[in-house]
Amino acid sequence: MKAKILETGRLRLRPLERKDAPPIQQYAGDLRVAEMTLLIPHPYPENAAINWIEGCLTSRSPGGPFAIILREEEEFLGVIELSIDDDELRAEVGYWVGPPFWGKGYCTEALKAVINYGFEDLALVRIAAKHLPQNLASGRVQEKAGLKKEGLLRCEAIRFGVPSDSVVRAITRPDWENQK
DSSP states (O other), rough: OOOOOEEEEEEEEOOOOGGGGGHHHHHTSSSHTTSSSSSSSSSSSTTTHHHHHHHHHHOOBBBBBBBETTTTTTTTEEEEEEEEOOOEEEEEEEEEOOGGGSSHHHEEEEEEEHHHHHTTOOOEEEEEEEEEEHHHHHHHHHHHOOEEEEEEEEEEEEEEEEEEEEEEEEEEEEHHHEEE
16 A cells, blocks of 8 residues: 555645655755754765655555645645554654744644544554654644653664654554544
8 A cells, every 4th residue: 555645724745756856855955954853864965865765666655755745836845754663553753844844834734644644544553753852843743743742762863973862752543533
């Protein structure tokens, strides 16, 4: 099963396409984006975006990754993905949005859509997310989408050669059902 297209009031979440490589290369290459994520390297290697997209096109997971597109303008904003565990019952969501689109609620809107998709279409029982402690904006996005803080993973990641903690939040199917 491949990922479907999700629609919200302002956004379209669709599978990545080769044409997404230039904005991914630009935004993922921005230090402000990389330093707030657990996985994006900096400097972002040349051709990393197209190589990553090519890999995604061969796997076609139902959890994405999805390109986050501003519907009216058909403009690429960022990426969101549900990494589904082998048991197909749990997933971890990761996302980023380019700096020109920060502070406008797009990430929260995309995250809510992916959470609904995960519970409704994929029959997940739990969706977790992590963020670096200094990325307060990502923590607020997760809270607005209904994820509850579960704890702090100490020295969980190495970012730019330095051990870093990560904050873990999650939403379960019963939590999600109760907030509908």
